[in-house]
Amino acid sequence: MATTGPVNGTLIAIYKDVAGSLKKIANATSNSLDISKDMIDVTSKDSAGAKEFIAGEYGYTLNVEAIFEDDSSVGATQQSFKDLATDLLAGTLLTIVISTNVTGDEKYTGTAFFTSLSLSAPNNDKATWTGTLQGSGALTLGTVA
Numbered sequence: 001m002a003t004t005g006p007v008n009g010t011l012i013a014i015y016k017d018v019a020g021s022l023k024k025i026a027n028a029t030s031n032s033l034d035i036s037k038d039m040i041d042v043t044s045k046d047s048a049g050a051k052e053f054i055a056g057e058y059g060y061t062l063n064v065e066a067i068f069e070d071d072s073s074v075g076a077t078q079q080s081f082k083d084l085a086t087d088l089l090a091g092t093l094l095t096i097v098i099s100t101n102v103t104g105d106e107k108y109t110g111t112a113f114f115t116s117l118s119l120s121a122p123n124n125d126k127a128t129w130t131g132t133l134q135g136s137g138a139l140t141l142g143t144v145a
Contacts, residue, residue, distance in 0.1 A: 002104025011102065014064055014133075016079050016087075017095035024101075026078035027067040029128075033098050033108060035060045035139065060135035062098065062112060068119060068127035081119065081129050088114035093136060103144050110139040 003011065014031050015022040025031075038056035071082035087094060091113065099107030112133040121127040 001102075003100055003102050007100065011100040012098065013101065014062055015097040015099070015101065016084075017097065018079075022097055022101065023077055023079045025064055025066060025084070026074045026080050027069050028064050029067060030063075030065040031098065032063045033060065034063070058139075060110065060112075060139050062096065062133040062135070064131045064133075066129055066131075068121070068129050081117070084114055084131060085117055088117055094133070096133060099144055101144055105144045107142050107144050108139055109142060110135050111137050 009030075012031065013028060014025050016025065017023075035058060037058040039053040040056045041051065042054055043051045066081070068081055071080040074080035074083075086092075093111050093113055095109070096112050097107050097109045099105060101107075112135045115132050115134045117129060117131045119127065119129045
């Protein structure tokens with residue numbers, strides 16, 4: 001059943017498609033999807049002193065913050081920091097989905113590269129990491145089946 005009303009952010013996650021199976025990024029505490037559209041300035045002497053624009057190409061990035069967990073203890077249905085670092089180092093183009101994964105809810109699907117991963121290990125606190133993915137190609141809106 002589709003989620004109704006305001007959505008609890010805890011439900012929304014980034015998933016990586018691994019051989020047709022969606023695997024959630026492990027221990028995420030926050031994630032975001034940023035979509036932007038280039039605006040092309042077409043202002044001319046005939047614009048009566050006002051700027052004019054037309055829409056150009058769009059792009060998207062995803063960001064994730066997570067608690068670090070050793071690869072050996074991350075479940076088989078999730079992706080660890082090590083899995084994602086392996087993708088970044090290999091330059092792997094990933095199929096990603098951001099959604100609640102609840103039947104009937106919206107989902108955004110695209111392909112992206114990890115462009116950065118940062119591991120933080122402070123004294124007397126949990127180890128965390130952050131990552132950024134750069135979308136490549138189309139981002140599609142669909143419904144979780």
